[in-house]
């Protein structure tokens with residue numbers, strides 16, 4: 001008799017996917033004519049996809065993909081279309097190292113925008129605080145003022161790992177950030193049973209070595225899932241309107257409600273509450289400039 005099973009995609013390897021059905025992981029192919037929920041834009045299976053399998057053990061095949069509740073998407077260099085990284089994620093821990101590899105506020109801001117736009121709750125995590133925090137003190141303030149939850153962790157000394165473990169319990173949480181910041185190390189600290197491979201930092205470039213090469217969804221002890229992802233160098237955004245981008249900078253959006261004009265661009269208008277706040281030092285000049293830069297980029301990308 002043909003059975004129908006429900007599972008979640010935990011890894012994608014070309015024509016095969018690893019699916020967890022109940023407690024049972026299995027590697028299965030997918031039908032060429034997969035049935036997708038209406039409105040699915042990027043028809044490639046990703047971790048977190050809810051799938052329906054037809055067939056009989058051990059000959060299951062993925063036949064249908066459920067509606068994606070959330071999709072985290074990026075535009076890779078040279079690609080015109082959105083690429084979904086993971087589906088059905090509730091929150092993301094955006095990880096930067098406190099010292100090495102050198103943290104990139106530019107990339108952090110992009111990842112935060114991508115999370116907001118996807119409806120995924122972002123948390124900002126500075127890992128490797130055992131190496132010092134002097135270099136990131138001002139930024140911590142910027143992100144705290146913006147309303148983000150900041151986690152200071154060390155996978156090495158286990159500082160902050162208890163808090164992180166509580167934050168991810170019962171949810172589906174994606175870990176993202178540059179290579180070498182310790183995403184896999186933090187997940188190993190949360191649950192040593194994962195035994196994820198950790199890389200080293202190149203002495204020549206000060207960067208990670210892209211140790212994790214494919215995204216994978218892992219079950220947490222208890223309930224919930226975490227997603228380990230490969231490090232990103234760039235994170236392309238596109239197809240956001242001015243208004244949508246502004247909402248992705250919560251602190252700018254809050255102040256903007258007091259601008260004189262509804263369609264204020266916060267760049268040259270005289271009665272602009274955002275510029276006034278930057279001048280008064282109540283809004284971070286760096287975040288403001290990051291917002292303007294991203295807006296310009298999004299504008300240039302539109303319609304091209």
Ligand SMILES: Nc1nc2c(ncn2[C@@H]2O[C@H](COP(=O)(O)OP(=O)(O)OP(=O)(O)O)[C@@H](O)[C@H]2O)c(=O)[nH]1
Pocket residue numbers: 127128129130131153154155156157178179180181182183184185186197198199200201208209210211212213229230231232
């Ligand atoms: N000092 C210190 N080193 C750490 C910490 N966390 C991770 N590392 C080291 O940083 C290096 C990179 O860690 P990974 O966990 O592989 O980093 P990743 O973010 O998963 O990198 P990719 O998989 O390449 O994206 C390893 O040598 C870890 O041992 C930490 O809290 N403190």
Ligand SMILES: [Mg+2]
Pocket residue numbers: 183184185197198211212228229230231
């Ligand atoms: Mg890794």
Ligand SMILES: [Zn+2]
Pocket residue numbers: 256259260264265266267269271272273274275
């Ligand atoms: Zn304004």
